[in-house]
């Protein structure tokens with residue numbers, strides 16, 4: 235059985251400019267032990283997807299479709315079921331650790347809290363938290379420090395320690411390398427690689443950093459303007475990208491010459507009727523603007539572009 | 546932290562020095578002539594200009610202001626603030642006798658303030674936009690806009706005149722404290738409720754609260770463990786300034802209820818132009834304000850680790 239099954243999930247927010255369709259018809263599954271990557275440009279809806287799975291979005295968020303964790307529908311959960319789901323079921327390494335750690339609480343306590351939730355008393359939990367922090371690379375003599383005393387990379391480690399301490403069935407990591415460069419970024423990638431659990435825990439890695447995703451994920455989904463446009467094994471997607479957007483993304487990677495993808499995605503309040511990638515697509519045909527392309531599945535790969543998938 | 550505390554204490558020294566200068570300067574610029582008040586006390590209201598001049602020379606009022614200031618401060622350092630120009634009692638002992646009354650009044654009013662504003666503000670923030678929140682907001686707005694003297698008279702009318710359950714006048718047992726303390730406490734509680742509410746709403750929208758929710762904590766733990774301390778920081782900042790409000794309010798409330806605190810002493814002394822007593826009261830009120838505000842700074846640093854480090858670095 236899949237750990238996570240998402241089927242036709244749409245999330246939208248009312249706004250003064252109209253409905254923001256942040257996620258639209260998103261479908262994928264994550265198996266136990268699998269590392270699944272969601273890649274896409276900033277603003278395409280990755281964080282909304284991650285937070286929707288924990289029901290952490292503001293009350294104004296409107297959901298349709300289905301998202302099930304271990305067979306239980308997340309979207310219809312009540313408060314007490316959500317308390318069960320959050321932490322033990324799904325934990326998230328929040329985007330932007332600087333804002334996501336409580337500034338007035340020692341980092342060891344922020345980790346220890348996760349163990350207290352599992353029934354330990356504070357004293358034991360702090361010991362356990364110290365070990366977990368050490369495990370992610372925080373020196374023992376720093377655990378009683380406050381978040382502002384750490385660098386960005388160190389705060390990210392603390393955030394990862396919190397998520398791991400919760401011992402979740404599914405770990406979501408939202409842009410864990412954002413804002414980091416050079417060695418700090420490499421260290422976080424190495425840490426993420428080392429904590430992968432190929433047997434039990436599933437991982438969902440959200441990133442705009444294709445190389446990070448390529449190095450860590452078993453399978454990849456590419457997101458564009460709120461919808462998934464390509465899903466497949468990492469090897470296939472990176473090695474032989476099919477969707478024009480995936481190809482463009484790979485083309486814009488620094489090591490392949492950094493041809494920046496011209497233009498930007500459509501506003502999520504005014505999506506085109508046809509293919510959302512159309513204005514920027516080098517492969518477009520006349521009929522691309524008339525109807526929304528469906529996901530086409532072939533050889534273990536799903537691609538939302540009839541043009542490139544034509545036999 | 547220690548370096549920070551020391552810096553604050555040095556600052557306090559400068560502020561207190563400034564307060565003595567200001568108090569002294571204001572008294573000298575104030576209309577009226579202390580020599581005249583003293584002479585009146587000594588020789589009766591039928592004064593000759595010579596009598597006034599004699600008092601002026603004896604009291605050293607002809608010396609330069611700096612000489613007078615030095616003399617005043619050197620006495621002050623021995624806790625001697627002179628004698629009342631009217632009753633001839635020691636200003637220091639008169640004020641010392643009044644301070645406990647003002648302290649009890651202000652302390653009780655503060656308890657009322659915090660005991661109501663923190664729970665109400667939090668409840669309102671958590672139910673933002675719902676009926677309870679709207680009710681709290683309307684009530685607090687009404688209460689915050691009532692002037693102290695008016696609220697005091699209203700409470701006297703209801704509880705002392707109509708219901709006859711509480712005394713409206715003077716000091717005595719706890720019963721005497723209730724009306725003045727509530728008069729002083731209600732408007733502060735109203736302002737504080739709004740402050741706690743907006744601080745809590747702000748905090749609840751922060752990402753670290755989303756992290757706390759992500760962990761699967763229950764609402765109560767999220768608010769008490771992660772929200773409250775963060776929300777109280779802006780409230781604490783404001784608490785120092787509110788002390789000014791409290792002391793100013795005490796002057797009015799003590800007068801309305803004839804509560805024998807330092808505020809009433811000040812007003813009575815102004816009525817009879819008792820310059821040395823006025824000077825003593827203003828000095829003590831100003832110094833209290835300064836000391837408590839430095840205390841608030843230190844409390845802030847004790848709660849917020851970012852302050853300690855930023856300033857020490």
Ligand SMILES: Nc1ncnc2c1ncn2[C@@H]1O[C@H](COP(=O)(O)OP(=O)(O)O)[C@@H](O)[C@H]1O
Pocket residue numbers: 247248249254256274275276277278279280281282283292502
């Ligand atoms: N609470 C919200 N209300 C309205 N719009 C939102 C809200 N949260 C996110 N959005 C919008 O949804 C879109 C996707 O955001 P996000 O998921 O954060 O993108 P990213 O892929 O960079 O993580 C953005 O256009 C954003 O403005």
Ligand code: SF4
Pocket residue numbers: 477478479509510511512513515516517518519522527538539540541542
């Ligand atoms: S459907 Fe047409 S416009 Fe869209 S990606 Fe495919 S070719 Fe390009």
Ligand SMILES: [Mg+2]
Pocket residue numbers: 277280281282329408409
């Ligand atoms: Mg994001």
